[in-house]
Every structure is written in structure tokens, then in C-alpha cells.
Amino acid sequence: MALNSSPVDVAAHLKANLFTSDQIKSVILTSATLAVGRGGGQLSKNKDQRSKIMDDKLDAGPASVDSESKILNLRSQISDAARPPDKNESPFAFFRKRIGLDTGGEIQLGSPFDYPNQVTLYLETNLPDPEESAFLNAAMDRAMHYIRQSQGRA
Structure with missing residues (x-):
């Protein structure tokens, strides 16, 4: 830390x-x-x-x-x-x-x-509330999904 x-x-x-x-x-x-x-x-x-x-x-x-x-x-x-x-x-x-x-x-x-043609914004709608203990792990799982999907360009 x-x-x-x-x-x-x-x-x-x-x-x-x-x-x-x-x-x-x-x-x-x-x-x-x-x-x-x-x-x-x-x-x-x-x-x-x-x-x-x-x-x-x-x-x-x-x-x-x-x-x-x-x-x-x-x-x-x-x-x-x-x-x-x-x-x-x-x-x-x-x-x-x-x-x-x-x-x-x-x-x-x-x-x-060329942001309109080179950027995709995805808003994850199924994450727990940020105050919940499960939020961090769920957010990291989704972030890793998009990092893999974009071959590290996320």
C-alpha cells in the first residue's frame, strides 16, 4: 500500500x-x-x-x-x-x-x-452500490473484462 x-x-x-x-x-x-x-x-x-x-x-x-x-x-x-x-x-x-x-x-x-470514431464509452449498469463491500471486486472484474476485450487499450 x-x-x-x-x-x-x-x-x-x-x-x-x-x-x-x-x-x-x-x-x-x-x-x-x-x-x-x-x-x-x-x-x-x-x-x-x-x-x-x-x-x-x-x-x-x-x-x-x-x-x-x-x-x-x-x-x-x-x-x-x-x-x-x-x-x-x-x-x-x-x-x-x-x-x-x-x-x-x-x-x-x-x-x-478523432474521439467520435475512436472512442467507445460503456457505462456499467449492474454494479453494486459503491458503499457496498462487493463493489470493489465487481468493478475490478468488469474493468478487467474491458481491458481484455480491448487488448489493453481500455
């Missing part, structure tokens, strides 16, 4: 040790779940074209962007992180506030995955 924990609020630590460090010139954060709200543009299914799009849009050095670029600027203060983003607010506003990132460039790209 392993028990892991992390700080609830990491903004002050990241701001002091990563985002305002004199020794760190640029930081790149990537994830499928950092942004909320508006979706990004659709990427081409052609791998060479995707590479070109990425090369055109991203720079590994410190960000220097103008207002016409696809990179969005974040307002310096966000008064209510729980509210949905308005159309003029960065889709990364909540995440940026949570990690203490006041300045910098950002970009939200669409996904190269």
Missing part, C-alpha cells in the same frame, strides 16, 4: 521557485486538462502537417508574442476562479491562478484524436 499527498495550494511555491526564478528562463506546461471553456483549433490528421503547425506556433525560448498571435494573454488578477470563463478570458485562467503564474504566453490546441 502507498499513501501519497501533495499540497492543496502550490501557487506560492511554484511562483517563488519556478516562475520568478532568475535561473529559469522559460517554463513549458503541457496537459490535456489544463484549460477550460473554449476549444482549440482542430489539428490536421496528417502527421507532417501537425508538426508544421506546432513549429509555426511554439517557440522553446522565452515567449515574445504580439496581440495578433494565437497565444492568449492572461489578465493579471482573477477575482473569482470558480466562475466559468467569459469569452475574453483565457481558458487557462483558473489553472494559472492555482499555480501562481501571473505572466507568460499560452496556447490551446485542438486534439489530433
